């Protein structure tokens with residue numbers, strides 16, 4: 001598997017790295033959370049811009065992103081999660097892509113999340129714009145209702161690879177142990193046949209095991225919480241870290 005660099009963080013094989021999301025509504029909340037998150041020292045911080053009330057004021061976003069990059073000892077991932085995929089704020093498709101282009105052109109982060117299920121031409125152009133700035137792209141897809149069959153999940157991850165994602169991410173909602181196995185099997189299959197790093201998870205309590213088992217099945221990053229979670233089933237980041245250490249393969253030789 002190729003490894004990918006996001007700032008000074010390398011995502012590839014081995015123990016999964018830990019990401020934590022900023023979900024503040026306003027500048028004060030975001031800065032306060034950033035201090036709390038920095039104290040926990042995750043490997044990556046995601047700013048979930050759909051939670052931020054002034055997201056369409058690009059100057060405000062840009063100034064705050066600059067502050068965050070000073071406060072945080074970790075690389076910064078920018079994500080606007082659309083409502084179709086579990087985000088909190090409505091935004092038209094046109095506005096979504098305008099926002100992503102502004103974030104990219106102003107070089108506000110170390111990586112950007114782009115939802116693969118939005119308009120295909122726009123997705124392709126936005127990936128190209130990011131790559132022109134040498135900005136790694138996480139192509140993502142979230143199913144908050146159900147767990148699609150294994151073949152569909154592998155096809156989704158393959159499509160992301162074909163569209164030149166640097167990292168491919170899928171999140172699903174399981175309703176049974178079998179659904180959790182579907183996500184894990186798809187992850188394992190895709191990791192064997194695709195060259196790029198994958199991030200996968202099943203959400204909710206049923207899916208918690210998938211947030212811990214990335215080294216075994218092939219997910220390079222896991223989202224934990226500090227205070228409030230950005231998706232159901234996230235484990236507090238500090239607990240996550242010690243559980244990942246316990247589960248590390250071949251730990252005695254590392």
Ligand SMILES: O=C1C[C@@](O)(C(=O)O)C[C@@H](O)[C@@H]1O
Pocket residue numbers: 021046048079081113140142169171201203223230231232234
């Ligand atoms: O894609 C993801 C994963 C996630 O949905 C989770 O389930 O942990 C949390 C989101 O903030 C992030 O953008």
